[in-house]
Amino acid sequence: MNIIEKSINSYIILSLEGILNASSAPMLKSYVAGLPDTQSIVVDLENVEFIDSSGLGVLVGIARKKKTSNALVKLARLNERVKKVFEITQAYTLFDIYDDLSAAADA
C-alpha cells in the first residue's frame, strides 16, 4: 500500500493506494502515529482496491485517538468495495464521509 500525503486548508490528506489488509494496516497506523495528535486528517479511499477488517480496525482506532485529542478524521471517496465493509459493520456511523476531498477539507 502507498500513502500519499498532501495538505488542504488545515487538513492533512492521506490518499491510500492498494490493499488495506492485516498485512498493510500496521503501516497506516504507524504513519498516522507520526503525525501530531491534534492534527485533523482526511483519509482518501478512492484507490483502495481492497479493505478487510484489519484495515477497518486501524481506521476506527485512528478515529478513537483523534476523538480524544479533539481532532477530526474524515473519510473521502469510498468506492463500492470499501463502502460495503463500512455498511456491514456500521462503521460509517463513526466518520464524516465525503464524496470529494475539497468538501471534506472545507467542512
Next chain:
Amino acid sequence: MNPIVTLTLQADLRYLRIAAITASNVAEIFADIACTEGNIAEFCHAYELSVSEAFTNSVRYAEPSQEKKQVTICFWSDNGTLVVNIIDNNPQFDPITDAPDINSYPEGGYGLFLIHRLMDKVSYSRIDDSNMLTMTKQPKTTHTAT
C-alpha cells in the same frame, strides 16, 4: 463434492493476498461456469473478503509452539455451490460472534462477523487437532453447475 483447488500456505500474513486473490479468482471462474446472474463482482468479493478474514485469523491465533504453522484452503463445487474450507492446527475457537459494539470504537472483532454477513452458510468443526471453517455462498444462476 468435486475438488477445484487446494492451497497450503505458511501461516504468515505475507501470504495473505495469495489466499484472498485465489478465492476471488476461483469464485470468478465458478460464477462463469455456473452461469451466475446478477453481480458477479459482489460474489467474488464475498469470497475474497471471507477468505482474507479467515486466513488472517488462522495466522493470528497460531501458537508460537505450534509444530505445523500452515493454513490449507480447499475449494469445492457442490451442487452448484462453491464451498471453501479453511483448515489450521490452531487451538479450538468459537465461530459464533456477536456484532461488535461499534459505538465503543473497537479496533478488532469484525472478522468472523463479516464472514457471517457475507456468506450464506458458515460452519465450524474440530477434527482431531484441526479447525475447519466451511463457508458457502449460493450464486444466482440460470442453471445448476456440475
